[in-house]
Amino acid sequence: MYGLEAISAQNGWAMAVAGALIVMAGLTVLSLVISQLHKIAAFLEKGAEKRSAKRQAVKTVPKEAVVPKPPAFDIEEAQACLKPLVAELGESFELTNLYELANSGELPHVHLSIRSLRESGVIVPAGDGRFVWRD
Amino acid sequence: MYGLEAISAQNGWAMAVAGALIVMAGLTVLSLVISQLHKIAAFLEKGAEKRSAKRQAVKTVPKEAVVPKPPAFDIEEAQACLKPLVAELGESFELTNLYELANSGELPHVHLSIRSLRESGVIVPAGDGRFVWRD
């Protein structure tokens, strides 16, 4: 069966029109919703700021506890905290990865620790931007 | 069944001789063909040069169109062209990858663009040879 006959026999017109309508409708709705997303976003972010403010307050507790220590000690702590993370990163690792991991791990003053570890030669460059852990 | 008896019963001699002949024949033919490949290669390359010459001609059109622009603008263009590519490369990327991608994308004067983006601080080093996109 061919031509118009086949089309209507197979319900072609209906499928074409319905299909076209549905996809147009769907994406129109989606684009409308998207165009409003920034409002929802703004609303949510307000809430988030409040909470993060609170969280800061909480976080400071351990931080303060560790700050007054002399740098000498600082290194032992940093080692204790970071070594397992380093283990996860494999034999050699990029500092950025270590930073990410350490931050996600909510460890106290990550950058300070890592710097001190580099200064004290615990983390040593392995060439081409990668580092290894020596202790 | 063992020994010569087994071998001939299982048609072993035939298999061994035939198999040996076939593999020798096959690899001999292959090595002969390989030894002639450089001729075919040379032939094809000639053709390729012609075409690439043509293509150059075509390519120059957009290039010329963009060259006269002032560097200041150049950056906006570069950003517009490269941002989506950078998106493909993920949060942080190596410049080489960006070059590859951009070239494959047939974007105009890639190296110039990327350099200007680095100078204007859109592409900033993330340490250990990787870069991130800031705008």
Place this chain on the structure above:
Amino acid sequence: MYGLEAISAQNGWAMAVAGALIVMAGLTVLSLVISQLHKIAAFLEKGAEKRSAKRQAVKTVPKEAVVPKPPAFDIEEAQACLKPLVAELGESFELTNLYELANSGELPHVHLSIRSLRESGVIVPAGDGRFVWRD
């Protein structure tokens, strides 16, 4: 069925007690064995040293054979030896990887070779800590 009735009907007490005993027993044994591992280790290492001593002796043969050669030639050799390894590492590679591979390949004086190749511009930096092979 609920409560104590269900538990005893289902043989729950037995499972709980037996299970608890088994896992405690198992990990206790494991921890005891672990606490003795260093002795076995020490024992094995003694053996290893002896052997490695022997192996050194063997290794020196090819080394000595190659040392007296003039640097000029050294490079050709290095190229001959390293190119296939480089091929395995793909278009661009990190030197550390090349070192590993080359060492595992038991090639003579790897570091020397690679350095000479860099000096003679066979291995050239591709930016961000990676290198490519030119010849």
Place this chain on the structure above:
Amino acid sequence: MDLLIQFLTNTGYYLLDFRNVIMLLVGSLFLYLAIAKEYEPLLLLPIGFGVLVGNIPFFKGFGLGIYEPNSVLHYLYFGVTTGVYPSIVFLGLGAMTDFSSLLAMPRLMLLGAAAQMGIYFTLISALALGFLPKEAASIAIIGGADGPTSIFLTAKLAPHLIGPIAIAAYSYMALIPIIQPPIMRLLTTQKERRIHMPDMRDVSRTEKLLFPAAGLILCCFLAPASIPLLGPFFFGNLMKESGVVDRLAQTARTAIIDTATIFLGFTVGASTQADVFLTPKAVGIFFLGAIAFSLATASGVLFGKIMNLFMKQKINPLLGAAGVSAVPGSAREVNMMGLKSDPNNFLLMPAMACNASGVIGSAICAGILWSFLV
């Protein structure tokens, strides 16, 4: 020795017939386009080589051919016939796609929708040429200009056509630089092509985080049958944007999608075994595929012009051509033509937005057609 004879009568040399030769040439052509012309090499190279492998003549019933159970190719092809590879490819695509330009200009999404009209025109044409409804739908989806989507729908509706439809879809995607420009030039005035698009506003992280969830709910509530494609797609995108699972997003956009791409292309290519592939239907499919692409491009562009009748802030109708996804080929063409008409007219970013919505659009259409016809 009759063993030798028997072996030789099973060699490809002996079993070769002219249809294999044709397909071997097709495969070589794909490889040439991929390597020398660099047309969509990530797609054409695996497919092209697959075509070679699939068309080496072999003795049937031996467990070698892709259509023989327990052949290695058959096991690898399983990911195609079940639709698993396309889903995985969409996972990786999602982890690669940056929706910020679409979020900044939501109305560009309509162009992505409009370009899908090509699908329905093709559906009707295919029916008119006497294809069965399920075949017609699978052919029509070629107009979506989206390889994995076409393969997915065909695997569900008309598995026997996977080969021809995939080849047609990918061929025309590679030929975008030849198909689209004339149509774009024909349907737009120089003045329209010169229209500049405004700069994009910045999009906040939260918006990017809300989009995948919103997109999933809205699209899949409307057309649940598009879940297998859009579910992984938005999942991948959320992994990318969340920033808390970078290692997963990284693997999704490298190892995972690469592996799926390799085996998808290779086995789809190998599925073009001459005796299965070279049928009159294949010719019809190629003919309709060309129509599908052209109509899709045209409807995108025309819809852009229509929108301009109603909106005060005009959009560049060329962008309509980028609605036919064919990522990223069409966006590149649009950008090129924009630059030709006015060297300062950069359309790449908005064009990528249309691409993105075109991908979503054709995935929805696949869902619609599937649920119409099952």
Place this chain on the structure above:
Amino acid sequence: MDLLIQFLTNTGYYLLDFRNVIMLLVGSLFLYLAIAKEYEPLLLLPIGFGVLVGNIPFFKGFGLGIYEPNSVLHYLYFGVTTGVYPSIVFLGLGAMTDFSSLLAMPRLMLLGAAAQMGIYFTLISALALGFLPKEAASIAIIGGADGPTSIFLTAKLAPHLIGPIAIAAYSYMALIPIIQPPIMRLLTTQKERRIHMPDMRDVSRTEKLLFPAAGLILCCFLAPASIPLLGPFFFGNLMKESGVVDRLAQTARTAIIDTATIFLGFTVGASTQADVFLTPKAVGIFFLGAIAFSLATASGVLFGKIMNLFMKQKINPLLGAAGVSAVPGSAREVNMMGLKSDPNNFLLMPAMACNASGVIGSAICAGILWSFLV
């Protein structure tokens, strides 16, 4: 047009029922915890999005749902029901885990064993609540605080509960920072929390090489049913420590485990289809899960105190809480509380040791329960 009507009656909007809404909210909550709170994002994000995907209402018998054969989700879910994903995850975990602190302080392993008591208390409680033995065992393993282990055992004993048990296990793992601290504070005195652990001795490479083999033999000889988990686990660890197959170890701890994690989380999430998931049993499971975690923590801590009665070199009982693996959450909590009680008291390393032995411990328990009940 009745075609349109028929389509609309198959849309999610039409088929939506309140249970889907509940699950969609659950999924969103998971995503919120993963992204905003960064609680175990590697687990919660894939599961959370999977929950959304699995709870889009769709017309059954269409080949879409995860429980319908030949749906894409069903094929991906195969790795869960067969237990293949958990094994692969353990392969990667092994290639990531550093046992040196455990090797330096073997007796910390006892804490990992003690924390498993929670499993058996929960087993009894579950039976008391009227669960069938196989269900009770699957619920009890939640006390192991080890996602893949729970999923593996449940897949073998009570596949119909995979969804609820996995969700419960992962929820409580994410809530470790809320569940554990109070219990730890309740059961320990300030003085105990202040106990410092000695520095670790160095561990030789040979020891690290012998451990995987010894561990495999001892654990799997005792409970052969834990082979599917501990076999790959120790294999991965040997690849890591040997140093002679770095490329394999590297792939195992990146591409392989990431892929398994993505598909495991996504499909487990999708398996929480409302009509299958929201049953009275699910409520019981969540209730028991909370008990399991609390009891596990408690028994770990208490056992630490008991050990101190017999050993002259005291250990810090907080470490007991790290025996419930839940890598690395619990170790972090222990370290935090150690620091709070005494800013110089660093317990992270020994806590990681307890974590490691907790993983082994619950894998053995899974083996034990499996062989009890098959």
Place this chain on the structure above:
Amino acid sequence: MDLLIQFLTNTGYYLLDFRNVIMLLVGSLFLYLAIAKEYEPLLLLPIGFGVLVGNIPFFKGFGLGIYEPNSVLHYLYFGVTTGVYPSIVFLGLGAMTDFSSLLAMPRLMLLGAAAQMGIYFTLISALALGFLPKEAASIAIIGGADGPTSIFLTAKLAPHLIGPIAIAAYSYMALIPIIQPPIMRLLTTQKERRIHMPDMRDVSRTEKLLFPAAGLILCCFLAPASIPLLGPFFFGNLMKESGVVDRLAQTARTAIIDTATIFLGFTVGASTQADVFLTPKAVGIFFLGAIAFSLATASGVLFGKIMNLFMKQKINPLLGAAGVSAVPGSAREVNMMGLKSDPNNFLLMPAMACNASGVIGSAICAGILWSFLV
């Protein structure tokens, strides 16, 4: 308590029999060779640990053993029995192999062919020892010195022998440094060993691009049954050389081949379950395997000497020993011996060429034997 009794009677300790002990020692030996001696660690370490895992005694009919359906190991082993892993490994090998030295000196390919004669001598010997034809062919292919090829052919012809044959093949590949040198020394004069090979000419990119296609057509037209191995092999090589799909080639030679290698080795190791493995046949297989390797080496070297009778530009017959692929072990040995005989005689590059042709050669032989015997 009888529950406890019953459990204990299912422990490995209770079920242990001496054959398990033997296999555990074999596994440990493999691990020792891999780690301490660094003999082919990428192969021996996974296999060695797999042997340990596979030989932990367990209660049958429980869903644990690799030969029990629905065990995890069984699902992972599926890639071996179907031949999918070997194909995937060949894909990665192709993406790693550099054929330029072979392209520069095509006649080295004949040495790769000659070394395959070992296969056919072994075939006859195996038949003489009373092995059935399909078994004999699977054993003979050990002479190809190519793990994946041996496993593939055995999976197709004599699946019950996969374990012994794989173990034999990999053992002897690891022992190449012990097997080959004496044979090479015996069959060559100091003068022959001193022959220098000319420097390689440069090979153009186009040649490298034409080779995979030419190789595929010529080899697979001759022996279509080698498609499953050589198809992916040349496909991988084209991805590598084309330079337009680097991301795919990169994934193929890292994540993809590593994953296949891990699971191939691990499950093949685990398939050596004592009761299945320790049979009189295994002894015969090991005996014949040694013969196969020696004969392959010998025929390669001798053919090199024969070629020198007819060619004016002499080649170093040691290269013949590199024709038995065993990548890259044999090439290393040849290079070593070349250096010993003359410190300036570097044979690594030509030896790698012979290796490459040896891989192709034994894949073709696998195809030939398969089509002889099915």
